Amino acid sequence: MSERPFNSHGNTPAAWTAVTICMVAFVIGAVGVLAANWALFWIGGVGLFVVGGVVGKVMSMMGYGQGTAPAEH
Template sequence: MVEGKRNSHGSTPAAWTLVVLVTIGITVSTVALVFGHWVGFWIGAAIVALGVIVGAVMRAAGLGQRPRSTTPADA
């Protein structure tokens, strides 16, 4: 590993919020689909969409991972 560089695995509040909301949404959708409840399926899909939006807003607010700078020295 090159000194001065850190590998980040995205362990930020924005990333964890996104993961938790998407996991809950997929679980709700899956259970609803198994039991044939289409309204529950779409509620789960809405939770997934909400998770993506909340994650993006949190990242824009500075709670996400900063973009890597790409300079010729990094290449």
């Protein structure tokens, strides 16, 4: 049995970090679209969004995520 009880709310450092990075990427991408700066949109917005997903997954694998649900409910 794990130390932390399973809940599916995502209140973990991995989730918070991934969401924060993705929100910053969204704002940068929106600024890039509004300024018609497509390099900023693709590199700063889309690229950073992908980095946020990777960072969240890596942090989760390092133990900062939710973990898996227990087999018995």
